Amino acid sequence: MVLKLTQKMNKKIFIKTFGCQMNEYDSNRIFDTVKKIGFTKTENLDETDCYLLNTCHIREKAKEKVYHEIGRVKKNFRFKKKPLVIIAGCVAQAENEEMLKREPYIDIIIGPQSYHKINNKIEEFLVKQKKIDDTEFDAVSKFNYLDKIKNLSSKVSSFLTIQEGCDKFCNFCVVPYTRGPEYSRPFNEIIDEAKILSENGVREIILLGQNVNAYCNQNFRLSNLILEIEKIPEIKRIRYTTSHPKDMTEDLINLYAISKKLMPLVHLPVQSGSDKILKLMNRKHLIRDYINIFEKLKTINPKIEFSSDFIIAYPGEEEKDFEATFDLIKNIKFINSFSFIFSPRPGTTASNLDLIDKKISLKRLEKVQRQLFDHQIVMNKSLEGKEIKVLVENKTENNNKFFGKSEYMTSVIFDGNEQDMGNEIKVKIKNSNQNTLIGENLSNSEQRVA
Numbered sequence: 001m002v003l004k005l006t007q008k009m010n011k012k013i014f015i016k017t018f019g020c021q022m023n024e025y026d027s028n029r030i031f032d033t034v035k036k037i038g039f040t041k042t043e044n045l046d047e048t049d050c051y052l053l054n055t056c057h058i059r060e061k062a063k064e065k066v067y068h069e070i071g072r073v074k075k076n077f078r079f080k081k082k083p084l085v086i087i088a089g090c091v092a093q094a095e096n097e098e099m100l101k102r103e104p105y106i107d108i109i110i111g112p113q114s115y116h117k118i119n120n121k122i123e124e125f126l127v128k129q130k131k132i133d134d135t136e137f138d139a140v141s142k143f144n145y146l147d148k149i150k151n152l153s154s155k156v157s158s159f160l161t162i163q164e165g166c167d168k169f170c171n172f173c174v175v176p177y178t179r180g181p182e183y184s185r186p187f188n189e190i191i192d193e194a195k196i197l198s199e200n201g202v203r204e205i206i207l208l209g210q211n212v213n214a215y216c217n218q219n220f221r222l223s224n225l226i227l228e229i230e231k232i233p234e235i236k237r238i239r240y241t242t243s244h245p246k247d248m249t250e251d252l253i254n255l256y257a258i259s260k261k262l263m264p265l266v267h268l269p270v271q272s273g274s275d276k277i278l279k280l281m282n283r284k285h286l287i288r289d290y291i292n293i294f295e296k297l298k299t300i301n302p303k304i305e306f307s308s309d310f311i312i313a314y315p316g317e318e319e320k321d322f323e324a325t326f327d328l329i330k331n332i333k334f335i336n337s338f339s340f341i342f343s344p345r346p347g348t349t350a351s352n353l354d355l356i357d358k359k360i361s362l363k364r365l366e367k368v369q370r371q372l373f374d375h376q377i378v379m380n381k382s383l384e385g386k387e388i389k390v391l392v393e394n395k396t397e398n399n400n401k402f403f404g405k406s407e408y409m410t411s412v413i414f415d416g417n418e419q420d421m422g423n424e425i426k427v428k429i430k431n432s433n434q435n436t437l438i439g440e441n442l443s444n445s446e447q448r449v450a
Helices: 020-038 064-074 089-100 115-130 139-146 187-200 222-227 250-258 275-281 287-300 317-331 356-381 442-449
Strands: 011-017 037-039 052-057 084-089 108-110 130-135 157-161 204-208 237-241 265-267 305-307 309-312 338-341 387-397 402-405 411-414 426-433 436-441
Touching: 011 020, 011 139, 020 052, 020 084, 020 115, 020 139, 020 157, 020 204, 052 064, 052 089, 052 309, 064 084, 064 089, 064 309, 084 089, 084 115, 108 115, 115 139, 115 387, 157 187, 187 222, 204 222, 222 237, 222 250, 222 265, 250 287, 287 317, 309 317, 309 356, 317 356, 338 356, 338 387, 387 411, 387 436, 411 426, 426 442, 436 442
Parallel strands: 011 037, 011 052, 052 084, 084 108, 108 130, 157 204, 204 237, 265 305, 309 338, 411 436
Antiparallel strands: 387 402, 387 426, 402 411, 426 436
């Protein structure tokens, strides 16, 4: 039985988030939850009563980053009362017992499918003063609980998780072990959350899932969700990530011909251009499958551009396999992609494979990244002198400019007005670099002329 405190706490929580968009969404929902027991958020580590680190296991040395962060907290609180320390997320899921043994400063370990229980776990710890490890896989209970708590996100662009977990078991990936099997949230609950977000001022929704296009609940698929969210007047733009080529179904492909709010950037991780390497990775798709998807989408809507993920120097990658990846990049001309040298994750099938020589790996990565960056520069350069639609998100840090995103997720900086916030406006692009477009707000020009 969970022991309850008699009154609400008046305490501050500092939340630090590593990793993917799913973790960003989770951290926001964690805060929505702990607000119920009296926590307020602080950006000042020195004044916090509770330090929560939401962790990611995808990148290299993820576990060591956790201990480094805890060391920083220990140093800050050397002469002060220790805060409650909670480690959440995928590293917590994968390394729970070891972490509690190695670092006594940790009080609570909570996995990504258990954070709906965080209030009870905090209250239990404060009463019993006994360390807690809760890393059960229980996505159904988590979302049932969170559906009762409003998503308070009020950013112009906001994430909305629709699916969690993975059944693909790619040999390099820890997600099936840290997030559990695939689970799709009920259709109506997602639509309700989208409506709440729109009421909060959200104008762009990014649908999230480890395999987002595998979404399936009572015969509703991702395409059905997008069409329904499109009916919400306040929502201007819809995106989704991360998808898998195996789940790029005809209904989703055909949606790009009719949807008015689905953005024309398709992020579709391919990982390698070699069928041999894809088989070694257990990716369950071939390069011809990927190219077929590309060709269908470009035929349906020529405005569509692609971004992707690439793992370079995967064990067994020969020069001809790498060249196949390089050729794919040149042919498709991905405009915004992520590329990394393979690094093994403990517990995965690929964790004990022989690594490729570091110098060769770096040389291949540099060649790929130069080509990918060239595509970004060429794409951005092609927009100079043209008018594009920009969703205005906020002011720049020095507050003298505004910024937003193009339809292709490129950052755009321009002169703006407060009333532009949350609106789609026309911007004429004057200049560009690899990552940013710089332009003139045409609504400003029209106002000056008037």
